[in-house]
Amino acid sequence: MSRFRQLEDFRPEAAEWELLPFRFERLNGRVLVTNMVGEHLALTAEEFDQLAEKRLSIDSPLVRRLRAKHLIRQPGDRSPSTLLALKARTRYRRLAESTGLHIFVVSLRCEHSCPYCQVSRQSSDRERYDMSPETAERGLEMAFRSPSSAIKIEFQGGEPLLNFGLIEEIVRRAERRNRDEGRNLGFVIATNLALLTDEVLEFCARHDVNISTSLDGPADLHNKNRPRPGRNSWELAVEGIRRVQEALGIDRVSALMTTTKASLDRVREIVDCYLELGLRGIFLRPLSPYGFAIKTKSYSAYDAERWLDFYREGLAYILELNGRGVPMTEYLSSVILKKMLTNREPGYVDLTSPAGIGIGAIVYNYDGSVYASDEGRMLAEMGDETFRLGHLVADSYEEIMTSEALLAPLEESFAPSAPMCSDCAFEPFCGSDPVYHYATSGDFLGRKPESDFCRRNMAVFKYLLEMYESDASARATFLDWAG
């Protein structure tokens, strides 16, 4: 008689495994299956049928893969549900933290006259277009009412360096206040660098202020996009980037590009321009449908498909560079890959659900108006105040954060309960963008089958997954970007 019971004796008597909640989408003969927190597998159609029809034996290698991704479990096994709960809590942790990014529009004035710019005034009227110290103080009060352990204050414009004195004042006051508060406090100036001075650099060095700038690529492209007196926007931006790198450090300046129609055939040159300046990351983002970008028809100059070609070509080139040992990150892909391959929520406000408006980032405008997002204030500059949450002087923190102007778009656009999104396998990687959908379709939710936001994101998700599955070199780079 054997001393040990047979293997079969240890198998469960009832059904051998049961489904955990999952969603699926068919992609070119494969089926993407994602669980509640975005862990996923790409199955063959046959494998998917076996899963759906429960034709898999517990010994099957596929069952092991499905269990590892928390798509099925053995009856009575509680660890998958505990782990899924823990991962879900991790993904939504930002909600308890609330607003971390506080944008101070210290001046609406700008010396540039970019045709697609949503918000700027070429004016010397400081009284009318600059934020006052009193308004700034109210903004700081509001920022420190946020329960967030990390507070980032970003100075925007117009051109914020036109009101640099106020930036200094806000930074000093915030630092003073933070001696008691002990938050993780950070500062960023979003500037075109045309007005950069040694005084600004010294201040930034002393107070750990980072710089974010605009760089659209080679000189002719950048200068065409960004006209200013002297037609030297690119020269000033490049000189400024080098000065910041020298004075503050190579990683203290980052750049954002705007994709106009003229950019579409030149993505390699654009990436090369960033590389030559020592910028190791680029955000291949499309134009937003707000403000002057609509008025000047810049937004309608190309469609989602054309932007996707631009993105795919750019990403392929960046992957090629990484394969040759030249480190370079594409930031949109990096955000999405973090969501696909880890349980961390990167907090990129355009790809979170609930949406990032108000609860991820909030805008204090030069005149004291509070907006749910930068795009919300852009709409306001065109006369639509839908996303105006209140006023720093007239309204309290509670009134602003519980205003209908904030809660209605957050609730109505919540992806897990939105038509089509609620059963979309890509939903854990995606987000809600009520401002975009309001601007393009007139409601906070939008009709997803007709939404370029949806079309663009789905295409990017599919492309990244395809590359991840089929290209070992891309996979290694993606894992690196996802961290």
Next chain:
Amino acid sequence: MPDQAASVELTFDAAGHSVDAIQRAAYRFSDRVSCEVVSGETEHRCILTAVGDVDPCAQVADFRTEVLDQVLRERIRAETEPIRTMILAQAFSKTGVVDPPGPA
């Protein structure tokens, strides 16, 4: 070239296809065809009408596949609803929904 039909009618067995599954599929196709669902006791009639210059006949096979996928999604949702609720409860509460307090 022959004129394409402006609309096409499909039927789905009511025992195997819920109106909800057909409506969800119709929503996914709403950029290509509009869909009118007439539900009866034994079958649901579904009239697909072109949006723009789309040929509704060319959408039929994909539409039927999508309806079947929606039926499957419906079954998965129903089957996993209790554990989904339990996982979310566990994630967002500290009330011991999953593991009631008891002797260690």
